[in-house]
Amino acid sequence: MPVTHTNTPAPLASTTPWQDKMQVWLPKLILSPTIVVTLICVYGFVIWTGLLSFTKSRFLPQFDFVGWRQYERLLNNDRWITACENLLIFGGLFIAICLLIGVLLAIFLDQKIQQEGMIRTIYLYPMALSFIVTGTAWKWILNPGLGLENLVHQMGFTDFKFDWLVNSDMAVYTLVIAAVWQSSGFVMALFLAGLRGIDSSIINAAQIDGASKPRIYWSIILPCLRPVFFSAIIILSHLAIKSFDLVTALTSGGPGYSSDLPALFMYSHSFTRGQMGLGAASAIMMLAGILAILVPYLYSELRGKRNA
Amino acid sequence: GEVEVLHWWTSGGEAKSVAVLKQMMEQQGHSWKDFAVAGGGGESAMTVLKTRVVSGNAPTAAQIKGHDIQEWAELDYLANLDEVAKKEGWEQSVPSVVTDIMKYDSHYVAVPVNVHRVNWLWANPAVFEKAGAKIPTNLDEFFVAADKLKAAGVIPLAQGGQPWQEATLFEAVALEILGSADYRKAFVDHDMAVLKGKKMVEALTIFKKMKGYTDQAASGRDWNIATNMVITGQAGMQIMGDWAKGEFIAAGKKPGVDFVCVPAPGTQGQFTFNVDSFAMFKQKDKGAMAAQNDLAKTILTPEFQEVFNLNKGSIPVRTDMDLSKFDQCALDSMDTFKASATSGDLVPSFAHGMATTSAIQGAMYDVLTNYYNSDNISAQDTANLLADVVEDAM
Amino acid sequence: MHSSSTSQGENGLGRWLIYGVLALMALVYLLPLFVMLVTSFKTGTDIRTGSLISLPQEWVTDSWQAAWGTACTGVTCDGIKGYFWNSIKMVVPAVLISTFIGAFNGYVISKWRFKGSDLFFSLMLFGCFLPFQLVLLPMAAMLGKLGLANTTTGLVLVHVIYGVAFTTLFFRNYYINVPDELVKAAKLDGAGFFTIFWAILLPISKPIIMVTIIWQFTSIWNDFLFGVVYSGADSQPITVALNNLVNTSTGVKAYNVDMAAAIIAALPTLFVYFVAGKYFVRGLTAGSVKG
Amino acid sequence: MAKLDLIDIRKTYPKSDLETLKGINISIEPGEFLILVGPSGCGKSTLMNTIAGLEDISSGEIRINDVDVSGLAPKDRDIAMVFQSYALYPNMTVRENMAFGLKIRKTPTTEIDAEIKRVSELLQIDHLLDRKPSQLSGGQQQRVAMGRALARRPKLYLFDEPLSNLDAKLRVEMRTEVKKLHQRLGTTIVYVTHDQIEAMTLADRIAVMKAGEVQQLGSPYEIYNHPTNMFVAGFMGSPSMNFVPITVLENSDAHACTELTGSDGKAQLLALPDKLKTYVGKKLMLGLRPEHISQQLSHHSETDLISAARFNIEILEPTGPETIAQITINDHAVHCRLAPDLSITAGQDLDLMIDVSKASFFDPDSERNILL
Amino acid sequence: MAKLDLIDIRKTYPKSDLETLKGINISIEPGEFLILVGPSGCGKSTLMNTIAGLEDISSGEIRINDVDVSGLAPKDRDIAMVFQSYALYPNMTVRENMAFGLKIRKTPTTEIDAEIKRVSELLQIDHLLDRKPSQLSGGQQQRVAMGRALARRPKLYLFDEPLSNLDAKLRVEMRTEVKKLHQRLGTTIVYVTHDQIEAMTLADRIAVMKAGEVQQLGSPYEIYNHPTNMFVAGFMGSPSMNFVPITVLENSDAHACTELTGSDGKAQLLALPDKLKTYVGKKLMLGLRPEHISQQLSHHSETDLISAARFNIEILEPTGPETIAQITINDHAVHCRLAPDLSITAGQDLDLMIDVSKASFFDPDSERNILL
Numbered sequence A: 001m002p003v004t005h006t007n008t009p010a011p012l013a014s015t016t017p018w019q020d021k022m023q024v025w026l027p028k029l030i031l032s033p034t035i036v037v038t039l040i041c042v043y044g045f046v047i048w049t050g051l052l053s054f055t056k057s058r059f060l061p062q063f064d065f066v067g068w069r070q071y072e073r074l075l076n077n078d079r080w081i082t083a084c085e086n087l088l089i090f091g092g093l094f095i096a097i098c099l100l101i102g103v104l105l106a107i108f109l110d111q112k113i114q115q116e117g118m119i120r121t122i123y124l125y126p127m128a129l130s131f132i133v134t135g136t137a138w139k140w141i142l143n144p145g146l147g148l149e150n151l152v153h154q155m156g157f158t159d160f161k162f163d164w165l166v167n168s169d170m171a172v173y174t175l176v177i178a179a180v181w182q183s184s185g186f187v188m189a190l191f192l193a194g195l196r197g198i199d200s201s202i203i204n205a206a207q208i209d210g211a212s213k214p215r216i217y218w219s220i221i222l223p224c225l226r227p228v229f230f231s232a233i234i235i236l237s238h239l240a241i242k243s244f245d246l247v248t249a250l251t252s253g254g255p256g257y258s259s260d261l262p263a264l265f266m267y268s269h270s271f272t273r274g275q276m277g278l279g280a281a282s283a284i285m286m287l288a289g290i291l292a293i294l295v296p297y298l299y300s301e302l303r304g305k306r307n308a
Numbered sequence B: 001g002e003v004e005v006l007h008w009w010t011s012g013g014e015a016k017s018v019a020v021l022k023q024m025m026e027q028q029g030h031s032w033k034d035f036a037v038a039g040g041g042g043e044s045a046m047t048v049l050k051t052r053v054v055s056g057n058a059p060t061a062a063q064i065k066g067h068d069i070q071e072w073a074e075l076d077y078l079a080n081l082d083e084v085a086k087k088e089g090w091e092q093s094v095p096s097v098v099t100d101i102m103k104y105d106s107h108y109v110a111v112p113v114n115v116h117r118v119n120w121l122w123a124n125p126a127v128f129e130k131a132g133a134k135i136p137t138n139l140d141e142f143f144v145a146a147d148k149l150k151a152a153g154v155i156p157l158a159q160g161g162q163p164w165q166e167a168t169l170f171e172a173v174a175l176e177i178l179g180s181a182d183y184r185k186a187f188v189d190h191d192m193a194v195l196k197g198k199k200m201v202e203a204l205t206i207f208k209k210m211k212g213y214t215d216q217a218a219s220g221r222d223w224n225i226a227t228n229m230v231i232t233g234q235a236g237m238q239i240m241g242d243w244a245k246g247e248f249i250a251a252g253k254k255p256g257v258d259f260v261c262v263p264a265p266g267t268q269g270q271f272t273f274n275v276d277s278f279a280m281f282k283q284k285d286k287g288a289m290a291a292q293n294d295l296a297k298t299i300l301t302p303e304f305q306e307v308f309n310l311n312k313g314s315i316p317v318r319t320d321m322d323l324s325k326f327d328q329c330a331l332d333s334m335d336t337f338k339a340s341a342t343s344g345d346l347v348p349s350f351a352h353g354m355a356t357t358s359a360i361q362g363a364m365y366d367v368l369t370n371y372y373n374s375d376n377i378s379a380q381d382t383a384n385l386l387a388d389v390v391e392d393a394m
Numbered sequence C: 001m002h003s004s005s006t007s008q009g010e011n012g013l014g015r016w017l018i019y020g021v022l023a024l025m026a027l028v029y030l031l032p033l034f035v036m037l038v039t040s041f042k043t044g045t046d047i048r049t050g051s052l053i054s055l056p057q058e059w060v061t062d063s064w065q066a067a068w069g070t071a072c073t074g075v076t077c078d079g080i081k082g083y084f085w086n087s088i089k090m091v092v093p094a095v096l097i098s099t100f101i102g103a104f105n106g107y108v109i110s111k112w113r114f115k116g117s118d119l120f121f122s123l124m125l126f127g128c129f130l131p132f133q134l135v136l137l138p139m140a141a142m143l144g145k146l147g148l149a150n151t152t153t154g155l156v157l158v159h160v161i162y163g164v165a166f167t168t169l170f171f172r173n174y175y176i177n178v179p180d181e182l183v184k185a186a187k188l189d190g191a192g193f194f195t196i197f198w199a200i201l202l203p204i205s206k207p208i209i210m211v212t213i214i215w216q217f218t219s220i221w222n223d224f225l226f227g228v229v230y231s232g233a234d235s236q237p238i239t240v241a242l243n244n245l246v247n248t249s250t251g252v253k254a255y256n257v258d259m260a261a262a263i264i265a266a267l268p269t270l271f272v273y274f275v276a277g278k279y280f281v282r283g284l285t286a287g288s289v290k291g
Numbered sequence D, E: 001m002a003k004l005d006l007i008d009i010r011k012t013y014p015k016s017d018l019e020t021l022k023g024i025n026i027s028i029e030p031g032e033f034l035i036l037v038g039p040s041g042c043g044k045s046t047l048m049n050t051i052a053g054l055e056d057i058s059s060g061e062i063r064i065n066d067v068d069v070s071g072l073a074p075k076d077r078d079i080a081m082v083f084q085s086y087a088l089y090p091n092m093t094v095r096e097n098m099a100f101g102l103k104i105r106k107t108p109t110t111e112i113d114a115e116i117k118r119v120s121e122l123l124q125i126d127h128l129l130d131r132k133p134s135q136l137s138g139g140q141q142q143r144v145a146m147g148r149a150l151a152r153r154p155k156l157y158l159f160d161e162p163l164s165n166l167d168a169k170l171r172v173e174m175r176t177e178v179k180k181l182h183q184r185l186g187t188t189i190v191y192v193t194h195d196q197i198e199a200m201t202l203a204d205r206i207a208v209m210k211a212g213e214v215q216q217l218g219s220p221y222e223i224y225n226h227p228t229n230m231f232v233a234g235f236m237g238s239p240s241m242n243f244v245p246i247t248v249l250e251n252s253d254a255h256a257c258t259e260l261t262g263s264d265g266k267a268q269l270l271a272l273p274d275k276l277k278t279y280v281g282k283k284l285m286l287g288l289r290p291e292h293i294s295q296q297l298s299h300h301s302e303t304d305l306i307s308a309a310r311f312n313i314e315i316l317e318p319t320g321p322e323t324i325a326q327i328t329i330n331d332h333a334v335h336c337r338l339a340p341d342l343s344i345t346a347g348q349d350l351d352l353m354i355d356v357s358k359a360s361f362f363d364p365d366s367e368r369n370i371l372l
Ligand SMILES: Nc1ncnc2c1ncn2[C@@H]1O[C@H](COP(=O)(O)OP(=O)(O)OP(=O)(O)O)[C@@H](O)[C@H]1O
Pocket: D013, D014, D016, D020, D038, D039, D040, D041, D042, D043, D044, D045, D046, D047
């Protein structure tokens, strides 16, 4: 066979076995700082907190062990029970409403809307603000004497009543309102992205099959967005569990402690109440709750990858 | 040397007062590093302080008051100020009720800045006049007046719905009902019998009754908004510490004319005190220690005491000062302070951390605020609960 | 010819409904911003007498000047302008470093999988959920040991540590959708670990870099807890200043100044959202949603 | 069974400055099997989508059974379509995928079940009914997509490259299946494919498209044997038609002929049909399919239009059932189909038969077939 | 030019409980063009990846020029690979894509430029050098992917279905290009394809794989004409080989023969090779390629192993160059290749020639070719 090229192939710049080994170790090397830091700053600290929860620490950490005493106190603490109940109400409603609004707005925005970019930005901007910033505004708006109720009264509807902020039974719902306001735009963005990622031919197929638009969304598109729902739920529940600024800014847990949440409970007991052991116990309980959510997520994450 | 001071005085008058301190320190050749963390009556500041201490980087001085001073001292973080105290003769110029709080194990570890009287009632005389009511001096009169105000269409009692404000209100009622001795037994010594006792139940009942004279939107309201309601005549009166005065003055109102300050109903001659103070943290550096001592000294100089307390509405901790620049409320306050110090009617405010540990204080807050805001718990149960949580938190 | 009816067979009514709902929601979302804005232009008395959403009787910009330059945030009364720079000094390195590390981690976890890397990723995800209140004290002790307590470096470090979980998640989810063949091709071309990253993956990561930067920038800029606890006396971020300005223990609350300050403090994040917002949805579409 | 008329269909995508469909006119008889072929991007899918109502048309009219449906929504046109990308509903099982269209039309459950049974057995997917699409191989997915269309009995079937992702073997099977199906149901079908064998074997008529225009519409036989222009000629057939530039000459008998020059530079005469007499002296493009140049067969006598010539075989590619050889004529590479059992090696010379009776001739400028 | 020896290569993916490669033994001579074929998922890509060093092997040895490279990193094996999915670097221009491997190897710029010029002209992509991959059509992308591999001069080329995404016409062109290239460079090539024509025309040898095992390794001729088992026989060829179950009989002349039953139920005798005499009375699978059943050709005399028989033509599929007909033998559908110009319609009977000399015979149980 004719060989037209006589120049020998340029061998790779000679590599030593040492460099080859490097290539094998590099990925691990790159990851190792994060691994170490994660182990210390996440797991180490969690373990530290776990230890603390078995001590009678008050003002500052100290290691006099008292067994399960702090957990007993916690479970007997009305405020903690209220905080947990509130988290269920708040978390459940917050996630549900965010999803609902997010999906709806995303679907509406996906209808080839003019000015989509502007509307999207309006929906998204609350995410950019911190609650330290907007807490006061919300406090006003929701305050019966100053805000919405007053406004409607001034418009002549004096029977209108909107006193959730100051009503022990309803205060937790005002948290939902403000939290939904802040996060639903982000959920909208997630879903919009999901919708954009759906193969349009599936929608075409459904049209040909004779399905109406709502039917297509209900039967085909929403089920297809399952992974997005999952991501959104995870992000939202993480927000719900961590929400602290929001409660501090809006109700500080009040009236009474009717709108308290675990994060706030933990913070105030650890730092302002001089009940560090109790605070640590509540933190550990919170983490246990988070695990209950995260483990199934990871499970499906890893399983899903195998299927893909 | 350098002083780093952690405090939560950030609003206009307060900030200016601290600025004076800074200036005075700088005149003595020290530099001032300001670490201000406002919010929640120092909650954030406490968090910061704890983390800083844990990281081995404690500030020179921090705004710590009441029982917390003992806690910090017990953990051996605070510096010994006995030398300055002796040189400056604090024992002579400051009443022992106050210095006791500043001492741990009979050594000075903190410097008092001012004394607040908490059991004040602030009233808008114009509103009272219009409603034909008389400014109350005891609880019976209070309710009579409140009814009249209510009938006249004003909110009788301006109240902010935050646990510490509710506790402030309760504390005033409890002081009247229990009397100074039982007050002290209940809230300082945590005598279970008193905590669960009949008088406590009565105090709780009246406390709850007062809620009927506040407006519905009180929840979460800041105290100064409540004060503003009195200023604008929306409400008739407010039970609040003497810092409320600043709000009236800022609105251009004159004491005795546009507003009056009287002791909370039935607590004439009694004085619930709230002393702001700076605790001094141990320093390694010699220069810093010198500066720290100078800071302690400066805080208790009459010059600073005057400027600061004029700004803040409180009274100086020194009882030997010229009070000519102070207004009537302050003068009244000072008189009562001096008198009650000997009569035993000078009691620490538990609502402001003077009486007990933050753990017990917090536990009591929870019980009180829950009782105040919820309709399905009785006064008796609350009293029992109060005793339980106090015992648990001890 | 058929331009009057779209292929979807929608009628005008449906479209009006959609636009109506979208506009209404836009109003709801804008309400708090509107309240903040009008309030910031009102005078003190105007605020006390007027209603929440009424326009100012007379537009004044005093409060903006005050918030920027003269409001008290502690012993000094120089407004929040000085803290702006503090925040920038903290946010820029923290965002860049955490994004950078996240990109590398995501690259390793998705393209150089080794035994245990998946497990590690799961473990790391947990870091996203850690309530930050929990780490305050141990972290403080650690920073103290490292000699970084109350320094900007320490603060940046903390933000990086707790931001990396999210940035890694973002990049990993993005890179997992990049075909492995690209990496294989580069390997055969003789490219090593770093070359593949720099020359192949990083250049195609723009959408996800935008998402990560937006996310990190807003969360770090808006952070108060770490900022107040780990900053030094002269390096406090703007959220702390804002907090000091807004929270008064005695004295009059100047709501107009508070609002003006709040808006000023939020300007950078708003700016980032307005400018880079379109990349946000695009970047999410590009893969980070699918998980 | 429905009649479909496409009348001057034009389509310009919004934000596009090019017209994608430039006036398509096709009448499809009831029960006809029409196949659309054309290079990628010529507008086949676009045309299908407009028929289905998934895309608006810019002008023109689409009539089904003489009723203008241009304004109707897809669901009201009673059309079933198989998408090139399958477009299976990922959230539904195979059964649900197939039942979806029927359910929406409120077909009774028993009927749906019966229909699914029938179709799934036909397509050999009855054992897959409870799987999700993600658990199926490409070929299985494709069959489910077909099944979804077949479960319904619409007026019109549209198939957009329905077999493109199957492997060779399955493809042949499915092709036969489709053919049978059409014969049984007799429904009107419009079918897009890239595969020429599919086009040739399935179609009643083929429409060859290029850049949004129909180049030729006719039976497979017409398209293959009488292409109207070089594009159509070159597009159908694999290896594709060889184009050789020639100059028409007149031989001693006053018949038309031309000279073919091999790689060795020797010219050989080739007789041309007499119809070309008018072109004497002109340059033409001779279109010769590979199968019209083959080894000498003893029984094929050299007639007027079947000439023998000797060429150098440059490349030999045995494909199994036949061998493709490459030679050079007039400086152009030309493929020929040889029998597989010919014992010959590359580089040898070989006597080849050129069957000009089936050749096409094109004007080199207009590229049109001059004999049509 | 390199010799490549695969010695008992085994591969089990981590977390997988199945062995993907079950002991592959192939020796590839320097300059040889080896083609891997096999159904989807049989492990072709896995094998390629292990050769390239992109996947570790579980056991076995990979030798290039008698040096064990199993432990080497991909870059040190001096191999170039073309991926099925192109795997072009999306952020680089065509030029940069091709230069990347050279740059990393620190080739001087002038040399790189010259090389790119050469390769891009060869592949006719020199006008695209400054475009990004996203601005190229599928075919162009594929050529760039080839170019990237060709720009280097490795010991060994690996091509993983490099032409699979091209349309028919371009595919034929590129196939010729690859063939020429191999002839010119003479480099050793391992090539995966699904396309049988590609396999037949390009390969020096073909390895047919199934489920991680090599079923047969041989020249295209051997694979096509002497498949070792029914899998190989059925896999190569389109339409694929017809399998007809038969019982071996003995005819009056003591020759082996069998009976074929058409759709009309009439049995006709078919002579079998005498080698089958030992199988008299046994059931066998007769493997007949479609081209071995065709219309009677006048010049083909009926010899011993070429029998004539009459069958009913059930389906006729003219593909252009030929017509595929379907008949039924022994209740099995059988395809035959007929000439395109035969005038016959479906349903008619036709005399067909069956060429048993080229038939294969398989044991129905083991499916092995009994004559090999
Ligand atoms: N939504 C769209 N907007 C703008 N142009 C489009 C759109 N869809 C398709 N086109 C363009 O219209 C032309 C025809 O596309 P079409 O999908 O109909 O081609 P096709 O013949 O089906 O090709 P293929 O054989 O590759 O499927 C192409 O040039 C394509 O780029």
